[in-house]
Amino acid sequence: MTNKVLVYVDHFKGEALPASWEAIGAARKIAESLGSGVTAVIIGQDVQPLATQAIEYGADDAVVAENPALADFRPEPYADVLSKAAAEADVLLLPTSGRTRELAAMVAVDLETGMAPDVIEIEVDGGLVLATRPIYAGKLLSKVVIKERKPQILTTRSRAFPKPEPDASRSGEITNLEFEVGDVPTEVLGYKEAAGGVSLTDAAVIVSGGRGVSNNPSLTPPDEITDEKDQEIWRAQQGFGLVGDLVGVLNAAMGASRAAVDAGYIPYANQVGQTGKVVSPDLYIANGISGAIQHLAGMRTSKTIVAVNKDPEAPIFRLARFGVVGDLFDVVPALTAAFKERLGK
Amino acid sequence: MNIVVCVKQTPDTAATVTVEDGKISWGDAPLVLNPWDEFAVEEALRLKEAHGGEVTAISLGPEDAKEALKQSLAMGCENAILVSDPSFAGLDSLQVSKVLAAAIEKVGEVDLVFFGRSSVDTDSGITGSQVARRLGWPALSLVAVINSLDPESKRLEVERMLDETRQQVAASFPAVISVVKEINEPRYPSFMGIRKASKAEIPIWSAAELGLEGDLESALTWPDVYAIPKVETECEFIEGETPEEIAAKLVDRLIEEKVV
Ligand SMILES: Cc1cc2nc3c(=O)[nH]c(=O)nc-3n(C[C@H](O)[C@H](O)[C@H](O)COP(=O)(O)OP(=O)(O)OC[C@H]3O[C@@H](n4cnc5c(N)ncnc54)[C@H](O)[C@@H]3O)c2cc1C
Numbered sequence: 001m002t003n004k005v006l007v008y009v010d011h012f013k014g015e016a017l018p019a020s021w022e023a024i025g026a027a028r029k030i031a032e033s034l035g036s037g038v039t040a041v042i043i044g045q046d047v048q049p050l051a052t053q054a055i056e057y058g059a060d061d062a063v064v065a066e067n068p069a070l071a072d073f074r075p076e077p078y079a080d081v082l083s084k085a086a087a088e089a090d091v092l093l094l095p096t097s098g099r100t101r102e103l104a105a106m107v108a109v110d111l112e113t114g115m116a117p118d119v120i121e122i123e124v125d126g127g128l129v130l131a132t133r134p135i136y137a138g139k140l141l142s143k144v145v146i147k148e149r150k151p152q153i154l155t156t157r158s159r160a161f162p163k164p165e166p167d168a169s170r171s172g173e174i175t176n177l178e179f180e181v182g183d184v185p186t187e188v189l190g191y192k193e194a195a196g197g198v199s200l201t202d203a204a205v206i207v208s209g210g211r212g213v214s215n216n217p218s219l220t221p222p223d224e225i226t227d228e229k230d231q232e233i234w235r236a237q238q239g240f241g242l243v244g245d246l247v248g249v250l251n252a253a254m255g256a257s258r259a260a261v262d263a264g265y266i267p268y269a270n271q272v273g274q275t276g277k278v279v280s281p282d283l284y285i286a287n288g289i290s291g292a293i294q295h296l297a298g299m300r301t302s303k304t305i306v307a308v309n310k311d312p313e314a315p316i317f318r319l320a321r322f323g324v325v326g327d328l329f330d331v332v333p334a335l336t337a338a339f340k341e342r343l344g345k
Numbered sequence: 346m347n348i349v350v351c352v353k354q355t356p357d358t359a360a361t362v363t364v365e366d367g368k369i370s371w372g373d374a375p376l377v378l379n380p381w382d383e384f385a386v387e388e389a390l391r392l393k394e395a396h397g398g399e400v401t402a403i404s405l406g407p408e409d410a411k412e413a414l415k416q417s418l419a420m421g422c423e424n425a426i427l428v429s430d431p432s433f434a435g436l437d438s439l440q441v442s443k444v445l446a447a448a449i450e451k452v453g454e455v456d457l458v459f460f461g462r463s464s465v466d467t468d469s470g471i472t473g474s475q476v477a478r479r480l481g482w483p484a485l486s487l488v489a490v491i492n493s494l495d496p497e498s499k500r501l502e503v504e505r506m507l508d509e510t511r512q513q514v515a516a517s518f519p520a521v522i523s524v525v526k527e528i529n530e531p532r533y534p535s536f537m538g539i540r541k542a543s544k545a546e547i548p549i550w551s552a553a554e555l556g557l558e559g560d561l562e563s564a565l566t567w568p569d570v571y572a573i574p575k576v577e578t579e580c581e582f583i584e585g586e587t588p589e590e591i592a593a594k595l596v597d598r599l600i601e602e603k604v605v
Pocket residue numbers: 209210211212213215216256257258259260271272273274275276277287288289290291292293294295298308309310311314326327328329358380
């Protein structure tokens with residue numbers, strides 16, 4: 001392998017995270033400054049198709065490490081392989097995910113080098129990568145440089161870098177990495193709940209609901225629901241039903257505030273914010289969300305924010321580009337209908 | 346069981362964080378136990394209560410960084426150790442993980458080490474994995490539930506949060522576990538606990554005691570830190586007689602501005 005810039009293609013059971021291709025785009029820029037090419041690294045089992053895809057998205061060549069023991073992601077054997085592949089590289093980029101944060105951290109230990117997770121900007125200065133990453137829940141930005149050590153390891157935040165257009169006419173060499181899998185200290189027993197719908201971190205449009213989605217006193221729960229808490233959850237289900245209709249027309253992902261999650265309206269997987277997912281869609285529609293600082297920490301980098309809230313003083317309006325002061329139970333269904341009409345669905 | 350929980354002291358998440366002359370400041374906002382670490386302390390305490398043993402909280406930080414340890418003691422940890430040395434100031438996670446791994450080895454005979462998923466100041470979330478790698482122990486990261494744990498066979502089964510789903514994993518101790526907020530509801534310190542913690546003498550372990558003198562050089566440098574540029578978004582309020590009229594206007598504006 002001759003290229004000095006490597007990109008690890010993150011995938012879940014053979015399906016690549018779109019952010020992997022964004023990382024290839026970012027890597028191309030770095031490689032141009034360094035006068036090098038980009039090599040994609042793919043680890044798993046039955047993952048050859050990802051190598052072809054990586055080349056279409058801009059990698060010059062690809063290295064594939066396949067072994068039945070790598071069928072499920074486990075950080076230890078993946079790190080063994082990646083450390084071997086990246087030992088001579090100048091730069092190793094990975095798209096940020098729960099997996100890659102850990103993988104990159106371990107490779108950094110193996111190769112005694114630095115690692116900066118979740119970067120949102122990259123420049124190259126005198127052969128060194130100068131990265132920018134948010135800290136303090138996005139209130140501050142920090143520049144970071146990995147000096148005198150190699151490879152410089154960075155994970156790129158989803159949607160912070162443009163995704164290159166795939167070009168099916170591109171070709172490049174695909175080589176298989178020689179390696180042995182040692183003892184793996186963990187055993188994967190299985191997977192729980194299947195993933196469904198559009199992933200929050202990759203979504204171009206997110207429609208979110210907060211505590212306000214249960215606030216419609218005019219809705220009367222069925223007689224058999226007598227418990228007050230159950231009645232509130234029933235109301236919230238009606239509210240999230242309306243939010244879900246809007247999610248549907250916009251082919252969006254569904255988000256939520258922590259208040260909605262803690263109240264049991266919607267699973268934690270949907271939570272946006274400091275203790276939930278950090279997202280930056282093109283459009284974020286916040287319904288019945290006040291705009292607490294911890295919620296803003298997860299969505300303030302959205303390109304356009306729309307807020308629907310009864311309270312004209314709600315802090316969310318200070319960040320929003322467009323605001324509607326009104327009851328979400330009226331506004332959200334009207335929005336769904338209007339989008340349906342205008343988008344011809 | 347001999348359990349270690351690594352904790353960090355951070356500013357409260359509601360603090361207004363600013364930068365003055367390249368230094369980060371949070372005004373008079375209190376320093377607290379990193380909110381994510383509360384879940385780690387709680388889970389360590391629950392395991393101790395179920396299986397016996399003791400919990401030792403370890404924090405790396407300056408001499409005055411005892412708040413996080415006091416809170417851990419107040420919640421119910423038996424021991425607290427501050428790992429502190431002038432040479433530890435401003436280390437990156439590559440070196441912090443080296444120091445913590447040395448401290449865990451010095452504690453000795455440890456079964457499990459707990460971490461929170463990340464700290465709310467640097468938002469990195471990598472130290473636990475690096476400590477595991479240095480110790481050569483299995484890393485069980487982003488754990489949402491411990492399904493079973495048997496101190497006899499030293500085997501445990503957990504569910505880890507992946508971005509897509511939950512992965513069920515089995516491993517043997519010793520192991521390093523980082524936890525997410527779904528795992529439990531952290532307790533409040535009891536009155537007795539707070540009293541005990543306020544009187545506790547917290548030992549300090551230096552670089553020399555950990556055999557790490559002159560051995561630590563960060564790989565990262567941080568040439569600049571600054572507040573996010575304030576984007577004064579002027580909110581355009583969409584008004585109308587009926588929700589339908591408002592919705593139509595809003596959709597028109599979003600299409601005009603090429604948002605959709
Ligand atoms: C350590 C820590 C971490 C946290 N992490 C997160 C996080 O990750 N994500 C997060 O979201 N929060 C987080 N929080 C919680 C955060 O502080 C807020 O409590 C939470 O975001 C509030 O959610 P909300 O806006 O839905 O509820 P509220 O603040 O109660 O706001 C509800 C809003 O709905 C409006 N409303 C009510 N009824 C209607 C209606 N019918 N139509 C239209 N509008 C209506 C109200 O005017 C109000 O503005 C965290 C807090 C702490 C301390």
